[in-house]
Amino acid sequence: MNAVWRFGAVAGVAVLMAGSAAAQETVVWWDFLSGGDGVRMKQLIEQFNAEHQGEVVIDATTLEWGTPFYSKVQTSAAVGEAPDLMTYHASRIPLAVQQGILQEITAADWEAMGLSPSDYDPATLDAVTSDGKQYAVPFDTHPIVLYYNKDVLGEAGLLTEDGLPKGLESAEAFTATLQALKDAGVQFPMGSVTADGNFMFRTIYSLMGQQGGELMTDGEFLAGDNAEKLQNALSVLAGWTEAGLQSTYTDYPATVALFTSGEAAMMINGVWEVPTMMDLQSQGQLFEWGAVELPVIFEQPTTYADSHSFAIPANQGKEMTPEKRAAVLEVVGWMAKNSLFWATAGHIPAYGPVTQSEDYKAMQPNATYSALTANMIFDPKTPLAGVAGPIFDVMSTYFVPTLNGEMDPAEAVEAIREELNDLN
Template identity: 55%
Template sequence: MQKFIKIALLSTVAALSIGAAQAQENVVWWDFLSGGDGVRMKALIEQFNTEHEGEITIQPTTLEWGTPFYTKVQTSAAIGEGPDVMTYHLSRVPLGVESGALAEISTEDLAGVGLSADTFAAANWEAGQSDGKQYAVPFDIHSIILYYNKDKLAEAGLLGEDGKPTGLDGAENFMAALEKLKAVSDTPLSLQTSGDGTPWRVFYSLLGQQDGVFLGEDGTFFPDETIPKAVKAVETMASWVEGGYAPALTEYENSVALFTSGESALHMNGVWEVPTMTDLAAKGELGFEWGAIAIPTFFDHPATWADSHGFAIPNNVGKEMTPEKKAAVLEVISWFNENSLAWADAGHIPAYSPTRESEEFKTKEPNATYSILADTAVFDPKSPLAGVASPVYDAVANYISPAMNGEMTAQEAIDEMKADLQDQAD
């Protein structure tokens, strides 16, 4: 009898244990975040898991950024082996939809966790769509900005009483400022002048400031009326190198080192290098006071290239997500947006409007200074050929970067880039 009671009790405990295990949802997570981004994201994941102990646990894996990540997403989703949720560049949504790798996220699903178009900047929200359907939820807005060495700008008479640069707006004024900085710096401006990333982001910003159209509604790259504007953008970038203000054939890492070493007075790069500057300054290893602002308005009006890290759900073929799992995934997406102030420590601008408009963010520097980018952002053209690690980036490396370094004319670069991309599109 006692043995029977003991077995019964053990069975009850086992049943309760199984029930508890079933009550907790394990969410498989993939991201591509390393460096300062990765450190800060890992801290957020730990916070989420602590707050949701016994309910939801994120099981994270970090994969290689760029082409390897998106290739793995496509192949894994096709056989039902993708994660439950993943970070995703909104610029790659067109490719993800075309390849069938992304699941649609319904308006009803998002409304259930308090998310909608009204909680994000319009352009940011639309960047996660294809044909009016939502396939990704924005998490941030990241753009290029202008880092500056306050000591060198002050010495050149280019620092205002508020500690911010003056006299940089307008292509001619910017060149004049670089000339002044030549007297106090061997390298007035550092930026990546070899490869694809920064050259694309600067070019697309300068094109946007002229209302240039990179990809027309009819699928034409660089419509005729845009070609002179595109040429002007490349010529402006090339003038920085030709004038001896920015070093030629500079790789990304070297461009950052030129600024952090104190050699360059200005540095054009993404907001994601803010943690680099912050951490070096905290260690006493920077050697100068720094700041960051939105890149200058060189032409008609403010416009700056932007992309977003967002959250997407893979379309795992043959593996339908349970209602409980979907609820857990949506809670993850909502929680991270509601707690995105901490993500701003990585330099990013929160996509979630309540966070971006909060007093806490408005006093967070340097983010608050360049947060206007949320309103002036020009997101990558919607095309499977565009976005991070895409054929557009390859074309930039093949044509715009060589033009920056005097290896071909700006006109030749745009003509050849147009022909190359049009051939791939057709």
């Protein structure tokens, strides 16, 4: 083999390698996922990268949940330094649209992802839509549920033949179940995050929804009889505290600890704590447990939910190439189609073909509570709503003293109504 041929062959290989390298698209990804769901998302990313080697690679960074994440996205998008793709709460979409930091998801994008809007629950899809335009693709819904200790409730004779807690059908019946647990010597019949009004918003808003109530009507907060419905919700929860049926001034970690230690027989918390329970049980460190839809305290089953979704930032002065957008959409489509694994984080996948699959229907406890998607309510569509938003902050100020017996529910509601409407 002469030197010229050898040089030509090497040069040819170099050109092919350079072409191959150029063909691979890197998708810069930001999320706010930690704990059990963060671990599972990292596994999904690793699987995607392995399956798309040489074509698309996800370069992922996890940032701090809540205000720090959203502030960084806003400032980064303004100078063209936001990621190519990010996780985003559906509840934050109206504010993001007002800020101009999200790109619209178009019909062509749906086709490129290999997905269809008809694959999604209308309420979930509506949660990421503003003025008829869609700005994100839902990945899940993550409602709150009722966790319960099957061993404790069983010993107290408070389980149905189906292994569910008794008393889920009314306020009177459920309160009777809590009282029976207290009478049986259970220290905390219910563990509740009563020291964090931001978290308790989820429970209280659910109970408003069970009365057909809504937080905002035609731009006005607590219009008509909605103030009364909020007061009803607060009164029930405050009554449980006064009767010693739920924990007082308990923060989030302490609430989880009360339940997992067996001191609290039940707990209202997000589905994202399912991995905690699964992991402890697999290590032989947890009792038999279950998770079900919230009890119907008022007229109808209703549960507050939010949605982790995928959004594409609108980077100022930095237009996304067609090749980059194709890579981003490939990531989103793949994640949807492989979201059965995401369900092990407790979340309910938003992609219908997954939740309708036999594998998902056999998954516990997810399959037990997934029917609640028919009864979900989302945040009102306003830039004031959403995770760590002004609505949460205002209501949190009054929820904590009210739930802990230091403020009258009627007084709290009046103050909330005034402060919320002052925000407009």
